Amino acid sequence: xxxxxxxxxxxxxxxxxxxxxxxxxxxxxxxxxxxxxxxxxxxxxxxxxxxxxxxxxxxxxxxxxxxxxxxxxxxxxxxxxxxxxxxxxxxxxxxxxxxxxxxxxxxxxxxxxxxxxxxxxxxxxxxxxxxxxxxxxxxxxxxxxxxxxxxxxxxxxxxxxxxxxxxxxxxxxxxxxxxxxxxxxxxxxxxxxxxxxxxxxxxxxxxxxxxxxxxxxxxxxxxxxxxxxxxxxxxxxxxxxxxxxxxxxxxxxxxxxxxxxxxxx
Amino acid sequence: xxxxxxxxxxxxxxxxxxxxxxxxxxxxxxxxxxxxxxxxxxxxxxxxxxxxxxxxxxxxxxxxxxxxxxxxxxxxxxxxxxxxxxxxxxxxxxxxxxxxxxxxxxxxxxxxxxxxxxxxxxxxxxxxxxxxxxxxxxxxxxxxxxxxxxxxxxxxxxxxxxxxxxxxxxxxxxxxxxxxxxxxxxxxxxxxxxxxxxxxxxxxxxxxxxxxxxxxxxxxxxxxxxxxxxxxxxxxxxxxxxxxxxxxxxxxxxxxxxxxxxxxxxxxxxxxxxxxxxxxxxxxxxxxxxxxxxxxxxxxxxxxxxxxxxxxxxxxxxxxxxxxxxxxxxxxxxxxxxxxxxxxxxxxxxxxxxxxxxxxxxxxxxxxxxxxxxxxxxxxxxxxxxxxxxxxxxxxxxxxxxxxxxxxxxxxxxxxxxxxxxxxxxxxxxxxxxxxxxxxxxxxxxxxxxxxxxxxxxxxxxxxxxxxxxxxxxxxxxxxxxxxxxxxxxxx
Numbered sequence: 213x214x215x216x217x218x219x220x221x222x223x224x225x226x227x228x229x230x231x232x233x234x235x236x237x238x239x240x241x242x243x244x245x246x247x248x249x250x251x252x253x254x255x256x257x258x259x260x261x262x263x264x265x266x267x268x269x270x271x272x273x274x275x276x277x278x279x280x281x282x283x284x285x286x287x288x289x290x291x292x293x294x295x296x297x298x299x300x301x302x303x304x305x306x307x308x309x310x311x312x313x314x315x316x317x318x319x320x321x322x323x324x325x326x327x328x329x330x331x332x333x334x335x336x337x338x339x340x341x342x343x344x345x346x347x348x349x350x351x352x353x354x355x356x357x358x359x360x361x362x363x364x365x366x367x368x369x370x371x372x373x374x375x376x377x378x379x380x381x382x383x384x385x386x387x388x389x390x391x392x393x394x395x396x397x398x399x400x401x402x403x404x405x406x407x408x409x410x411x412x413x414x415x416x417x418x419x420x421x422x423x424x425x426x427x428x429x430x431x432x433x434x435x436x437x438x439x440x441x442x443x444x445x446x447x448x449x450x451x452x453x454x455x456x457x458x459x460x461x462x463x464x465x466x467x468x469x470x471x472x473x474x475x476x477x
Numbered sequence: 478x479x480x481x482x483x484x485x486x487x488x489x490x491x492x493x494x495x496x497x498x499x500x501x502x503x504x505x506x507x508x509x510x511x512x513x514x515x516x517x518x519x520x521x522x523x524x525x526x527x528x529x530x531x532x533x534x535x536x537x538x539x540x541x542x543x544x545x546x547x548x549x550x551x552x553x554x555x556x557x558x559x560x561x562x563x564x565x566x567x568x569x570x571x572x573x574x575x576x577x578x579x580x581x582x583x584x585x586x587x588x589x590x591x592x593x594x595x596x597x598x599x600x601x602x603x604x605x606x607x608x609x610x611x612x613x614x615x616x617x618x619x620x621x622x623x624x625x626x627x628x629x630x631x632x633x634x635x636x637x638x639x640x641x642x643x644x645x646x647x648x649x650x651x652x653x654x655x656x657x658x659x660x661x662x663x664x665x666x667x668x669x670x671x672x673x674x675x676x677x678x679x680x681x682x683x684x685x686x687x688x689x690x691x692x693x694x695x696x697x698x699x700x701x702x703x704x705x706x707x708x709x710x711x712x713x714x715x716x717x718x719x720x721x722x723x724x725x726x727x728x729x730x731x732x733x734x735x736x737x738x739x740x741x742x743x744x745x746x747x748x749x750x751x752x753x754x755x756x757x758x759x760x761x762x763x764x765x766x767x768x769x770x771x772x773x774x775x776x777x778x779x780x781x782x783x784x785x786x787x788x789x790x791x792x793x794x795x796x797x798x799x800x801x802x803x804x805x806x807x808x809x810x811x812x813x814x815x816x817x818x819x820x821x822x823x824x825x826x827x828x829x830x831x832x833x834x835x836x837x838x839x840x841x842x843x844x845x846x847x848x849x850x851x852x853x854x855x856x857x858x859x860x861x862x863x864x865x866x867x868x869x870x871x872x873x874x875x876x877x878x879x880x881x882x883x884x885x886x887x888x889x890x891x892x893x894x895x896x897x898x899x900x901x902x903x904x905x906x907x908x909x910x911x912x913x914x915x916x917x918x919x920x921x922x923x924x925x926x927x928x929x930x931x932x933x934x935x936x937x938x939x940x941x942x943x944x945x946x947x948x949x950x951x952x953x954x955x956x957x958x959x960x961x962x963x964x965x966x967x968x969x
Contacts, residue, residue, distance in 0.1 A: 281856055283764060310859030320850035323873045332868070333858040383854065390858055 226253040229394060229424040230275060235289035237270050237279065244270045246448045248289075252394075252441070257416060257425045259439035259456065261432060263471065266445040268428045272396050275426065276312035277305040293394065310337050313392035317399040319379035321371030321386075326363050329371040329382055330354060333390035349389055356422075357385025358415045377408025384415065395419060397427040401434065413438050432472055436460050444468045480540060483642055484533070487649050491529040494653050498524030498660050506662040515667035523666045526673045527656035532649035539641045547633045554626050569623065572615075576604070576627035577634070579613035586611045595628055696947065699940035707934040712941060718904035718915075720924070720935045728938045730945060732904040736914035740825045740900055741889035743910060747829025748889075749882055752836025759837070760844040761866055772841070779834040783894040790827040790899030791818060798823055802911055815911040817901070822910040824899035828892055832885045839884065843877030843961075844870060876960050883957035887950040893918040917942050 230252040237245035245267045252258050260268035270279065277298060279285040291298050298308055310333065321329050330350045333339075340346035350367070354360040359381040363374070371382055380400055387395060397416070401409040416438050419425055429435050435442055436456060443453040444465075452459060452468045463469045502520035506512035513520075551573060552566055580597075583589045588611055589597075597604060604619040660666070704712070707728055715729030755775060759768050795818025800808065803815035847870050855865040871878070901913025902923065924939040931937070 276857065278853065278857060281853075306859050306861050308859075309857055314853075314857035316850055316853055316857070318850055320848070320854040322851060322854065322869050332855070332860075336858065336860050336864055336868075386854075386858065 226255050228252070229254040229293065230426075231290075231292045231295075232271075232274075233290045233292075235271070235274060235287065235291060237267070237274060237288075238286045239270075239282075240284040244448055245274070248450045250443055250450060250453055252424060252426060254424045255420055255422075256441055257420050257427060257439040258441040258443065259435035260426065260428045260443050260445060261430075261435050261471070262445035262451075264430070267448040268443075268445045269398050271445070272398055272426060272428050275394070275396055276309045276314055278309070278314065280305050310390045311392055312394040312396060313387035313390060315380070315383050315387050315395065315397045315400050318403050319376055319383050321374070321379050321382050323370065323372055325368045326354075326371045326374070326382060327367040330386050330389050333386065337390060339390065353385040353389035354382075356388045356419070357381045358411065358418070359385060375408070377404050377411060380404060380408065380412060381415065384412070384419075388419075393423060395423045395425045397425065399428050399430060402430060409434070432460070444471060446471070480536070483536065483645060486646065487529050487532050487536075490649050490653060491525040494524035494528040494657065495521035498522075498657060501657060501660045502662065502664075502666070505660070513662050514665050515670075519666040519670050520660050520664070522670045523664075523673075524653060524656040524660060526670065527652035528649050529652075530673070530677075531652050532645045535648055536641070536645045539644070543634075543637045543641065547630060547637065550633065551626050551630045554629060555622055572623055573626045573630055575613075575615065576608075576619060576623060577630040579608040579611070579615065580627060580631060582613055583608060583611045595632065597624060597628070693944075693947070696940050696944045699937055700944045703934055703937035703941045706937065712938070716906070718920070720938070722933070722935065726935055728934060730917070730942060732906055733915060733917045733920050733942065734945075735906050736821070736900065736904065737890055737896075737916040737918070739910070739914065740821050740828065740896060740916060741886055743822060743825025744828035744832055744889045744892075745882065745886055747826055748832035748836050748885055751829075752833045752885075753840050753878065755833065755837040756840035756844055757866060757871075760841050761862065761870070772838075775834050776838055777834075778830070779838070781831070783831065783892065784898075786827050786831050787894040787898030790823050790895055794827050795819060795823045795899060798826075798911070814909075817913060819899055819901035819913045820911050821900060821914050824896045825910070827899055828889055828895050831892070831895065832889060835885050835888060836881055839881035840874070840878050843874045843881065846877070847873045876963060880957040880961035883953050883960070887953035887957070890953070891918065891946060891950050893922060897922055917946050921946075 228251045230250075232248055232250045232252075235245055235248045236243065248271060260272060262268050273279045274287055274291060275293075275298075279287060287299060293308075293312065297303070322332065324332070327350055330353050331340075331346055334346060334349050340349055351360065351364075354363060359378055362378060363369075363382075371379065374382060380403075384395075384400070400416075401412050404412065413434065416425055416427065420440075427435075427438065439456045441454065442456045442459040444451045444459065444463075444467075446467050452463060452465045454464075459468060460472055463472065499517045499521035502513055503510070503517050510517060548570060552570055555566065555569055555573075580589070580594045584594050588607065604624060605615050608615060707726075712728055712730055714731070715727055716731060717727040718729055718732045720726040720728060759772055759775075763771065798820065799815055799818055801810060802808075802812060804813050851869050851873055852865055855869045856862075860868070896916045897919050900915060900919060902915050902919065903913045904915050904920070905912075907914065921939045921942050924936055924942075
């Protein structure tokens with residue numbers, strides 16, 4: 213696909229799902245994210261692009277408070293999901309992460325069976341009253357992850373035995389199983405071959421119907437292919453945020469233009 | 478020349494070789510280092526190594542082989558009838574050696590001259606009295622055969638030493654000359670030195686392995702001697718351990734094995750939970766500051782000599798248990814289950830404490846090897862930290878942890894000092910942990926200490942016990958390493 217198709221993308225405005233205001237992140241002394249303001253819409257794929265070390269993954273990890281697991285990391289500013297401040301002291305980060313699912317750069321299935329991988333979240337959160345319900349959730353999630361047909365006959369096989377692309381779709385199914393409202397994806401295709409990447413991209417487009425999807429990617433083609441909104445980060449700043457077609461064809465900021473044309477980054 | 482001086486001479490030759498080799502290489506290149514194939518020091522090393530390594534190797538082998546060869550030749554001189562009823566050739570030979578050394582000392586002290594020492598005859602002079610003058614006490618009167626053998630021994634040793642010195646020095650000089658002659662600017666000294674270093678490393682590695690093989694074989698031969706004197710079926714399948722010196726000992730390993738395994742089991746019951754939980758805390762919960770402080774502190778436990786643990790068992794843990802379970806200072810529980818401080822529980826508890834750092838530091842490494850992405854995946858699904866550890870980290874680390882536990886078990890089985898001091902000395906089958914019991918290692922110590930006769934089954938049984946212990950711990954170690962390695966492959 214090229215930039216023309218990106219232009220033709222449907223950019224109708226959805227309601228705001230995540231609103232970040234004046235977000236700053238510090239790793240010890242270093243200032244990783246500087247005053248980021250962004251509004252992420254529901255039922256939309258939002259892509260974060262930018263050179264390595266620009267803070268896009270860090271910002272993504274703020275959205276489900278995964279940065280809490282890093283001792284030296286400090287976050288200031290407001291991040292609201294559905295109008296609720298997720299850094300409020302009353303919010304339980306564990307509950308939040310069930311609502312904001314995450315898929316990581318490297319496929320990371322647990323060393324358990326495929327079934328147990330998907331059932332992990334529902335079991336922890338008590339989403340199924342009995343085995344039949346759990347079976348149903350697992351099947352539904354695997355179908356959502358577009359991997360059901362490939363694994364339905366070997367649900368007891370270890371998840372680590374699947375191919376890289378299948379593992380990543382299993383991880384997506386696993387994230388979907390806890391019925392999140394937002395799905396964060398941190399370079400989900402960077403460890404995959406082009407065919408597996410195409411499958412995942414197709415899946416992301418389908419997931420948009422049910423979730424607000426935020427994806428960090430190094431591939432500008434991928435951002436153009438799958439996203440409706442794009443945010444360009446550079447050196448910890450959010451340089452430009454807008455409709456994907458707009459960013460890729462007619463960027464306002466010279467830094468964005470330099471990056472997407474390959475002059476910096 | 479005494480061996481020590483010979484070694485110093487070789488070192489001096491090597492040092493000289495280094496200097497000369499380096500100079501010659503530089504001279505052949507007209508003083509320009511860039512024209513040399515290798516750095517000048519390599520040429521020096523080459524000459525030095527050639528001068529010292531073969532010579533030292535020959536010196537070492539010669540020094541080991543010479544006494545053996547001389548003994549076999551001298552032993553042939555002793556007629557069979559001069560060996561008394563209750564002795565053996567080796568006992569006579571030790572007399573011969575002692576007499577030869579005595580003569581050496583007498584010559585050194587000036588009581589005899591060298592020719593006089595060789596001309597001595599037992600019939601004409603009291604050799605025993607003569608040697609007593611220079612402070613060498615002989616056990617019995619010297620028979621003419623022994624004196625002759627001793628004189629022969631001396632002369633062979635003297636010849637051997639001179640020959641050794643000459644050969645070693647010639648070899649060293651030869652190596653020196655050969656390497657020096659080859660030193661030229663185009664000579665690839667660097668590659669030769671590289672090979673020399675590799676050979677040295679191989680030598681070190683094979684020494685370690687050969688020693689192990691040697692230990693196993695010596696154990697094996699002594700064990701075979703034992704099984705020649707005592708029935709193997711009693712050893713492996715009997716039920717009583719009762720050594721005596723009347724010749725009808727019952728020497729069964731089973732009661733000892735039971736004691737060993739029971740104490741090890743208690744030790745593991747202490748060490749595994751505590752060690753594992755400590756490892757989980759240190760690797761998953763502790764902040765960097767706490768970890769950098771607590772981990773070395775925990776590992777200090779591993780550096781405490783086991784005899785100190787033994788003292789701790791005897792002086793602190795034992796009396797404490799007596800106070801709880803027995804009537805010591807009127808007893809805390811008011812029961813009388815335990816009278817002495819030594820018991821399975823005492824030894825097991827202290828050994829467990831000893832094993833804590835072992836389990837914790839191995840488990841800590843293994844838990845840290847579980848990829849962070851596993852934890853992220855679980856936390857990202859909304860699991861809490863302890864859910865993540867229980868359901869993802871520990872299952873992933875389980876094979877490695879099992880390996881760590883097996884290694885700890887093999888240490889527990891082989892541990893000696895703590896059980897010698899804490900477990901007692903009674904061999905029996907009992908389930909009561911408050912009773913004294915004994916272990917394989919303790920019995921090895923007691924069978925071999927004191928006045929022992931290395932021909933009786935009561936002594937030789939120690940080797941059979943040792944060999945069994947070795948096979949047991951070796952099996953556990955192999956199993957543990959296999960499991961650990963299999964686990965490593967999963968993530969690396």
